[in-house]
Amino acid sequence: MSILRKRNKNDAFTEYTCSIRFLDDSETTQLTFKKDTLGHWLFDQVCEKLNLVEKDYFGLRYVDTENQRHWLDPLKPVYKQLKGLSKMVLCFRVKFYPEDPMKLHEEITRYYLFLQLRRDLHHGRLLCSPEESIQLAAYIIQSEVGDYDPQDHPIGYVSSFKMLPKQTPRLEEKITEAHKALAGKVPSECEASFLKKAASMDTYGVDPHQVKDQKGDPLYLGVTHLGVMTFRGNRRTQLFKWNQIKRLAYEGKVFIINYSNSEDDSAGSKKVSESLDISIYHILGPVKHQAVGYKCQTAAAAKYLWRCSVEQQLFFTLSSSATAPKIRSGGSLFSRGSKFRFSGRCQNEAYEASGNIRRAEPPFARASSLPNVSKKNNPGLVKNNTMRNSQASSSFKEDRRQFNVYLARGRNKE
Numbered sequence: 001m002s003i004l005r006k007r008n009k010n011d012a013f014t015e016y017t018c019s020i021r022f023l024d025d026s027e028t029t030q031l032t033f034k035k036d037t038l039g040h041w042l043f044d045q046v047c048e049k050l051n052l053v054e055k056d057y058f059g060l061r062y063v064d065t066e067n068q069r070h071w072l073d074p075l076k077p078v079y080k081q082l083k084g085l086s087k088m089v090l091c092f093r094v095k096f097y098p099e100d101p102m103k104l105h106e107e108i109t110r111y112y113l114f115l116q117l118r119r120d121l122h123h124g125r126l127l128c129s130p131e132e133s134i135q136l137a138a139y140i141i142q143s144e145v146g147d148y149d150p151q152d153h154p155i156g157y158v159s160s161f162k163m164l165p166k167q168t169p170r171l172e173e174k175i176t177e178a179h180k181a182l183a184g185k186v187p188s189e190c191e192a193s194f195l196k197k198a199a200s201m202d203t204y205g206v207d208p209h210q211v212k213d214q215k216g217d218p219l220y221l222g223v224t225h226l227g228v229m230t231f232r233g234n235r236r237t238q239l240f241k242w243n244q245i246k247r248l249a250y251e252g253k254v255f256i257i258n259y260s261n262s263e264d265d266s267a268g269s270k271k272v273s274e275s276l277d278i279s280i281y282h283i284l285g286p287v288k289h290q291a292v293g294y295k296c297q298t299a300a301a302a303k304y305l306w307r308c309s310v311e312q313q314l315f316f317t318l319s320s321s322a323t324a325p326k327i328r329s330g331g332s333l334f335s336r337g338s339k340f341r342f343s344g345r346c347q348n349e350a351y352e353a354s355g356n357i358r359r360a361e362p363p364f365a366r367a368s369s370l371p372n373v374s375k376k377n378n379p380g381l382v383k384n385n386t387m388r389n390s391q392a393s394s395s396f397k398e399d400r401r402q403f404n405v406y407l408a409r410g411r412n413k414e
Contacts, residue, residue: 014034015032015033015034016032016034016035016078016079016082016088017030017032018030018031018033018042018078018082018089018090019087019088019089019090020060020090020091020092021089021090021092022050022092023092023093023112023115023116023119024367024369028089029046029049031045031046033078033079034079035077035079036077036079037077037078037079038074038075038076038077038078039060039072039073039074039075039076039077040074040075040343042060042078042090043058043059043060043072043074046060046092050092050108050112051362051364052108052109053106053109053357053359054104054106054109054350054353054354054357056096056344056345056347056349057094057095057096057097057098057104057109057113057350058092058093058094058095058112059071059072059092059093059094059095060072060091061090061091061093061095062081062082062088062089062090062091063089064084064085065084066298066300068298068300068304069304070304071095071307071308071311072090074343074344075341075343094112094113094116096205096225096312096315096316096347097113097116097199097204097205097225098113098225098347098350099199099225099316100199101195101196101198101199102192102195102196103354104354105354105355105357106354106357106361106362107188107361108361108362108364110188110192110195111191111364111366113195114191114194114195117194117195117204118140118163118194118369120198120203121136121137121163121164121198122162122163122164122165123165124165125203125206125207125208126198126201126203126206127201127202127203127234128201130171132197133164133171134174134178135178135197136163136198137158137163137164137175137178138175138179138181138182139182139190139193139194140161140163140190140194140369141158141161141163141175141179142179142182142185142187142190143190143191143194143366144161144187144366144369147182147183147184148179148180148183156172157176158172158175158176158179160370161369161370163369187366202229202236203222203231203236204224205222205225206223206224206229206231207308208220208221208222208231209221209222209296209301209304209305210296210297210301211255211294211296211297212294212295213294213295219231219237219294220232221305223305223308223312224312225312225316225347226239226241226242227239227240227242227244227245227313228240228245228257228309230294240257240259242313242316242317243317244259244261245257245258245259245313246258246259246260246289247289248306248309248313248329249306249329249337250302250303250305250329250338251302251329252302253295253296253297253298253301253302254293254294254295254302255293255295255302255305255306255309256291256292257292257293258289258290258291259289259290259291259292260289260290261290306329306338307340310327310340310342314327314342314346315342315346315347316346318346319346319348320346320348320349321342321343321346321349324341324342324346326339326340326341327339327340327341327342328340
């Protein structure tokens with residue numbers, strides 16, 4: 001006989017408060033919800049605050065009490081997912097990096113993607129050569145402060161922008177030269193060039209998952225629109241394309257890829273020596289394809305990697321979300337496995353929906369990456385005023401004035 005907990009009649013009216021952090025690290029926004037409020041309601045409220053309609057590429061992420069990250073499930077109650085946390089904090093982030101950023105219809109959507117990639121560059125997730133990092137940094141500066149002016153931009157001004165994991169004086173000198181070459185470019189042009197260049201890189205959209213190979217040596221897995229890839233240091237060592245992958249699963253701490261090894265698949269033709277040897281794995285049933293496994297730090301990390309991979313595969317490969325299959329990670333004698341249900345639109349449907357947008361370009365203000373500049377009282381960047389490209393050059397004057405004040409303060413502190 002099961003014992004049911006009697007629900008307090010006041011539970012349905014109890015309100016909880018969570019904080020939302022935005023891509024520009026602006027002040028957090030507080031939202032209230034009830035015990036039975038579903039994740040999609042909270043996400044919709046955030047997108048409404050951001051004036052964002054192309055929202056299929058974004059999500060809300062949080063960290064649980066075991067320091068494991070999760071994406072907020074839109075189909076489950078928010079309280080059930082966040083309960084137990086001392087502080088209910090969620091971060092608005094890009095969840096699916098579009099294969100072609102320029103297919104995003106609205107400039108504001110592309111700007112939020114630009115902010116995410118700027119974060120990725122700063123935190124070392126978007127790996128690039130010195131030449132590429134110089135060009136990307138120059139796009140950021142031109143977008144924020146406009147044309148180079150020796151009176152407004154004294155020697156060393158680049159060091160005030162924290163754009164790269166390691167900014168050496170020599171690198172900053174080259175960024176200055178690249179910035180000078182972008183004279184006349186307005187913010188939207190710089191951001192578009194930034195997006196195109198970033199999208200061509202191996203680590204575009206990669207959120208690295210730390211795993212170990214059969215020797216116990218660390219490497220990273222990344223999941224993008226291309227498939228699942230492995231990295232050693234800053235070098236990509238393998239790519240399992242989505243059309244190669246036949247099944248994804250996890251068992252305990254091991255994340256498993258069941259894939260085909262056709263001769264015309266260059267990525268699959270490589271011998272897998274960095275994975276665990278699990279050519280016969282009972283949870284996969286009869287072995288029809290090759291299987292490789294990677295050991296995660298915890299079972300929760302393996303499950304998270306599995307969910308991320310399955311969701312990315314469905315988003316980028318489905319022609320219609322209506323055809324999404326019910327996914328289950330194979331269980332064993334000691335576990336029932338996990339289920340996954342895809343929700344929302346796939347990329348193909350998101351592209352189609354973008355083409356049907358008829359509203360005028362929404363107004364928004366660009367935030368500065370400099371401390372205390374254009375961020376106060378600016379949650380989510382959206383304001384009632386707009387920065388139109390035709391007026392962009394003159395609109396930089398106030399930013400330049402604040403920039404010079406910031407530099408002066410820095411010199412005074414020294």
